[in-house]
Amino acid sequence: MARLLEFTLNGRDRADAVADNILLLDYLREKAGLTGTKTGCDGGECGACTVLIDDRPVLSCLTLAATVQGRRIDTIESLGTGGQLSAVQRGFHEKLGSQCGYCTPGFIMASAGLLRKNPNPSEDEIKEALGSNICRCTGYVKIIEAVQYAAALNAQGVAP
């Protein structure tokens, strides 16, 4: 069955007929054409598919699109303004928290969710917030550094 789904995607209201059994991840990538959100494991283990629902990081591969009625979804494509990278994006780029980059959108969204809630996280809070994300390339030292740098940029007024 399909239903009419109304929600906010990256700041824009959207209405779409959506099948009951389609995953939010597949909806975003295939229906909305937003391929920045990645399919890593397809089963809740890697975090590559992380998006924000009402500012909270969620695994879109474990979320049915039909459940986001009336909610606000933010994907990696929503970050940054006027061609400028957001604080978290700059952190991952400038502090080398990204190599192949496949895990990066998920890490960035999980980090953005953290900084929206807690602009000045401790190292332990960063580790906990990124506990659902796996990176096979960088190791996690640079990623933690990237988030710390993003928090510092954020304090100077760059949006996370």
Add this chain to the structure above:
Amino acid sequence: MNKPLPARNIGTYVPMIDGPEKVSGRAKYTADIVHPGQLAGRIYRSPYSHGEIVAVDVSEALKLPGVLAIVTGADCDKTFGVLPVARSEHPLARDRVRYRGEPVAAVAAVDDATAREALRRIKLTVRELPAYYTAKSALAPGASAASMV
């Protein structure tokens, strides 16, 4: 030949040339590319940890409308590994499966749902071989080797 220069980048941050694409989600990976009329691919993976392949029966899967092709280990006689540990690997299992999840057959179909259904119709018959789940038991005297290297 030029004399090698002393490394000046050690300890400095050299951001990647394609970093901005990667951190903004604009970078296109293979899975992000969509061509009109493109097919969906799915891989049938071994549910067994270790076994001798007796048969990979894809006949029922091939009958499914919308399935265009299925390849198995029988179609893959070349090894492809680049890493030294993987030089003897075939893209799809031949003769034996050596771990749970090893690719056994690959399906091309008109869409993902059809490809998934095709996987359900593939029948793998194996003669199970001993499997080990700890390094210790794999190294124990008398343990059989999983690799054919």
